[in-house]
Amino acid sequence: MTATVDRDRLWQSHMEMAEIGATPKGGVCRLSLTDEDKVSRDLFVKWAEEAGCTVRVDTVGNIFARRPGTDADAAPVMTGSHLDTQPLGGRFDGAYGVLAGLEVVRALNDAGAETRAPIDVVVWTDEEGCRFTTKTMGSAVFAGLIPEEDVLAAADPDGRGFADELRRIGYAGTEPCGGMDVAAYFETHIEQGPILENEGIPVGAVIGAQGQRFFRVTVSGEEGHAGTLPMTMRKDSFLGAARMADAVNACAFAFDPVPVVTVGHVRVRPNSRNTIPGETVFTIDSRHPDEAILAALKEQMSAACGRIARDLGLGLEIHEASVSPVVTFDAALVQAIRDAAKVLGIPCKDMFSGAGHDACKLAAVAPSAMIFVPCKDGVSHNELEDATPEDLAAGTAVLLRVVEDAANRG
Amino acid sequence: MTATVDRDRLWQSHMEMAEIGATPKGGVCRLSLTDEDKVSRDLFVKWAEEAGCTVRVDTVGNIFARRPGTDADAAPVMTGSHLDTQPLGGRFDGAYGVLAGLEVVRALNDAGAETRAPIDVVVWTDEEGCRFTTKTMGSAVFAGLIPEEDVLAAADPDGRGFADELRRIGYAGTEPCGGMDVAAYFETHIEQGPILENEGIPVGAVIGAQGQRFFRVTVSGEEGHAGTLPMTMRKDSFLGAARMADAVNACAFAFDPVPVVTVGHVRVRPNSRNTIPGETVFTIDSRHPDEAILAALKEQMSAACGRIARDLGLGLEIHEASVSPVVTFDAALVQAIRDAAKVLGIPCKDMFSGAGHDACKLAAVAPSAMIFVPCKDGVSHNELEDATPEDLAAGTAVLLRVVEDAANRG
Numbered sequence: 087m088t089a090t091v092d093r094d095r096l097w098q099s100h101m102e103m104a105e106i107g108a109t110p111k112g113g114v115c116r117l118s119l120t121d122e123d124k125v126s127r128d129l130f131v132k133w134a135e136e137a138g139c140t141v142r143v144d145t146v147g148n149i150f151a152r153r154p155g156t157d158a159d160a161a162p163v164m165t166g167s168h169l170d171t172q173p174l175g176g177r178f179d180g181a182y183g184v185l186a187g188l189e190v191v192r193a194l195n196d197a198g199a200e201t202r203a204p205i206d207v208v209v210w211t212d213e214e215g216c217r218f219t220t221k222t223m224g225s226a227v228f229a230g231l232i233p234e235e236d237v238l239a240a241a242d243p244d245g246r247g248f249a250d251e252l253r254r255i256g257y258a259g260t261e262p263c264g265g266m267d268v269a270a271y272f273e274t275h276i277e278q279g280p281i282l283e284n285e286g287i288p289v290g291a292v293i294g295a296q297g298q299r300f301f302r303v304t305v306s307g308e309e310g311h312a313g314t315l316p317m318t319m320r321k322d323s324f325l326g327a328a329r330m331a332d333a334v335n336a337c338a339f340a341f342d343p344v345p346v347v348t349v350g351h352v353r354v355r356p357n358s359r360n361t362i363p364g365e366t367v368f369t370i371d372s373r374h375p376d377e378a379i380l381a382a383l384k385e386q387m388s389a390a391c392g393r394i395a396r397d398l399g400l401g402l403e404i405h406e407a408s409v410s411p412v413v414t415f416d417a418a419l420v421q422a423i424r425d426a427a428k429v430l431g432i433p434c435k436d437m438f439s440g441a442g443h444d445a446c447k448l449a450a451v452a453p454s455a456m457i458f459v460p461c462k463d464g465v466s467h468n469e470l471e472d473a474t475p476e477d478l479a480a481g482t483a484v485l486l487r488v489v490e491d492a493a494n495r496g
Numbered sequence: 497m498t499a500t501v502d503r504d505r506l507w508q509s510h511m512e513m514a515e516i517g518a519t520p521k522g523g524v525c526r527l528s529l530t531d532e533d534k535v536s537r538d539l540f541v542k543w544a545e546e547a548g549c550t551v552r553v554d555t556v557g558n559i560f561a562r563r564p565g566t567d568a569d570a571a572p573v574m575t576g577s578h579l580d581t582q583p584l585g586g587r588f589d590g591a592y593g594v595l596a597g598l599e600v601v602r603a604l605n606d607a608g609a610e611t612r613a614p615i616d617v618v619v620w621t622d623e624e625g626c627r628f629t630t631k632t633m634g635s636a637v638f639a640g641l642i643p644e645e646d647v648l649a650a651a652d653p654d655g656r657g658f659a660d661e662l663r664r665i666g667y668a669g670t671e672p673c674g675g676m677d678v679a680a681y682f683e684t685h686i687e688q689g690p691i692l693e694n695e696g697i698p699v700g701a702v703i704g705a706q707g708q709r710f711f712r713v714t715v716s717g718e719e720g721h722a723g724t725l726p727m728t729m730r731k732d733s734f735l736g737a738a739r740m741a742d743a744v745n746a747c748a749f750a751f752d753p754v755p756v757v758t759v760g761h762v763r764v765r766p767n768s769r770n771t772i773p774g775e776t777v778f779t780i781d782s783r784h785p786d787e788a789i790l791a792a793l794k795e796q797m798s799a800a801c802g803r804i805a806r807d808l809g810l811g812l813e814i815h816e817a818s819v820s821p822v823v824t825f826d827a828a829l830v831q832a833i834r835d836a837a838k839v840l841g842i843p844c845k846d847m848f849s850g851a852g853h854d855a856c857k858l859a860a861v862a863p864s865a866m867i868f869v870p871c872k873d874g875v876s877h878n879e880l881e882d883a884t885p886e887d888l889a890a891g892t893a894v895l896l897r898v899v900e901d902a903a904n905r906g
Contacts, residue, residue: 167575200560208678216570227777277724277727279721279723281726284729300769311688311850311851312758312760312781313756313849313851314687314689314756314849314850315691315756316689316690316754317748317754317755318754319690319694322758323743324741324744324759325742325762328737328738328741328759329742330740331735331738332739335727335735338727339727344726344728346722346724346725346727348732348734348769348771349766350722350734350765350771350772350773351736351764351769352763354760357760359758359779360758360760361760362758363759363762369769370721371723382833429710439723440724440725442723462790474839
């Protein structure tokens with residue numbers, strides 16, 4: 087008997103989970119290590135144990151619900167995501183990856199299917215990064231990318247410590263975090279962008295995640311009276327910043343495929359209607375799946391900003407505030423996703439992830455890949471985030487097949 | 497004996513006045529109707545009475561210090577300005593016009609010179625407009641441009657009323673405000689811009705004040721994830737606003753003489769580095785001495801913004817938030833200023849005022865004109881505002897001549 091996904095059960099689990107921290111406009115607020123996070127973790131653990139899993143919790147609160155395999159020594163196949171959300175988050179960002187993993191276990195149980203390797207459904211701690219110091223804290227410690235002691239020592243803006251909060255909600259586990267072999271890691275997630283929905287394709291095989299370079303640009307001019315200083319004598323920092331924003335946007339289109347370049351934050355000083363702006367600071371968020379293009383883009387943007395500053399007699403400082411490298415997922419696992427979709431008759435396209443995910447961290451220590459499904463209007467980190475039962479089930483069907491195959495391989 | 501200005505006495509008066517509300521960096525803080533304003537008014541009244549003037553105060557606190565003429569029925573020649581300052585203002589903005597008037601009286605006294613018409617040295621109440629509701633309150637009521645009851649009913653941000661504060665400092669006078677004949681009004685002022693200093697010319701004959709049109713522009717796009725929304729699918733409100741700021745700046749240069757156009761205030765929503773800006777609001781401050789050019793400029797700027805909004809699929813709303821008409825000073829008085837400078841051997845150039853002044857209000861009810869002198873680096877509304885004793889004396893020498901001539905005319 088072939089294991090199959092139960093669309094309605096999967097949807098029902100999403101709807102029950104979404105009641106925890108539900109917001110008035112249909113979203114979810116489950117900040118990491120809050121009471122709501124605890125309740126959602128408890129519900130997952132209850133469901134996992136009902137499905138025959140053994141639950142372990144590691145020292146940073148990552149939860150591993152294991153469906154045993156026939157070979158007790160085999161490295162597990164992992165799948166999962168996170169249950170914490172943005173302050174005004176949606177019902178599917180994170181929860182989908184966890185509940186799709188649970189559905190895989192339930193579907194295998196229904197079919198009486200055994201696998202050689204065990205399957206771990208994982209809930210990573212604090213993916214969103216909106217309460218403590220950084221994003222993907224649990225998976226980054228698991229992958230050895232950031233020190234465990236730094237995460238445990240982190241505090242929220244009210245001074246409440248990560249370690250204290252973890253103990254308070256009962257998820258300060260005893261298992262060591264990381265240092266274990268993982269045969270493969272799969273993560274299902276809503277796309278958080280519009281591509282799949284626009285093309286009417288239910289499943290994306292994610293071949294990697296874009297690298298990101300983030301800049302803070304300071305343009306220095308001179309304040310002056312808007313009524314009395316002639317145009318030819320001005321050093322208007324905002325005029326410079328405006329031309330630079332237009333120019334860096336245009337730089338993106340010099341490359342194929344086109345990178346994303348965003349000027350999202352702008353601060354004008356003194357920001358008075360009748361004073362020429364003396365200083366303007368703005369940010370550039372640039373992302374692309376190819377490091378060489380990111381580097382060339384940086385050069386072009388810097389040169390364009392430099393020319394504009396010189397033309398206008400302005401000071402310019404470009405500070406590269408953060409760099410996130412390109413992540414390339416495991417080619418064999420990505421191919422397995424394509425193959426599974428083909429066998430199941432589900433349209434599937436290759437794509438890059440624009441955002442960061444736990445899988446980007448896992449990729450450092452295990453063969454990893456992601457499966458995307460569409461979300462309504464590409465909207466995420468928003469109470470209006472939505473997805474269809476059919477698309478969620480399609481992604482989970484692909485997940486079921488690749489997890490089962492991986493757990494039976496070798 | 498010809499009356500002559502005493503440069504050192506004039507400078508010394510400025511230095512004494514500047515001690516009232518002196519700030520650590522060499523500026524002055526004398527907000528209207530505060531204790532500091534009262535002390536500065538008291539000092540002026542003391543000096544004026546010592547110079548033989550009779551002091552009257554009107555119902556909004558404008559002070560008139562009269563040096564009598566030989567014809568008791570003649571309409572007075574007025575000169576003056578204000579003693580209130582910005583919170584971090586300079587020593588000369590306003591005070592110069594008052595103290596130059598006082599120096600004219602002192603110089604005429606020294607020379608034993610009589611005039612036919614009386615000379616009123618005036619201190620206008622609340623020119624700066626940074627405490628109550630609007631600028632040039634005292635002169636605007638005097639000129640019948642705003643209702644006296646509105647000014648008396650105004651309150652500061654702490655809820656303290658204009659009328660109460662006026663009584664508290666002892667300057668709620670009994671003379672009716674306005675409604676009197678004025679033969680001529682002259683006002684000396686620092687330029688508050690860089691033109692005279694740059695050209696090395698000590699005196700400007702101000703032929704008028706620029707008109708101003710002030711706009712609030714709202715650009716509406718759609719928020720989106722900086723990592724996941726492809727460039728071709730974006731509606732980036734800040735990209736639109738940036739192009740518009742560049743375009744309206746360029747519009748200025750289509751006219752001769754070049755208007756001033758300033759985008760000084762910018763607000764981006766949500767102003768998050770990794771979110772495409774959904775809405776951007778910015779201001780346009782446009783000024784020019786010709787109403788027709790201001791109107792044509794408005795058309796060009798609106799058209800340019802409209803084209804950019806259409807190109808990018810953005811919403812656009814341009815709200816004309818305020819209009820200040822062009823002021824043209826009295827041609828005969830301006831010619832008198834030019835002539836006086838020529839006779840005195842003082843280089844003088846015609847110019848427009850970029851900012852508003854009490855004289856712009858007086859122009860509605862009396863022949864009016866202004867005399868500008870340079871200020872260091874064009875800086876004003878700033879503790880660092882500075883001017884030289886020589887330039888202040890040169891402007892006052894011209895003022896002395898035009899006031900004396902006007903008071904002896906026909």
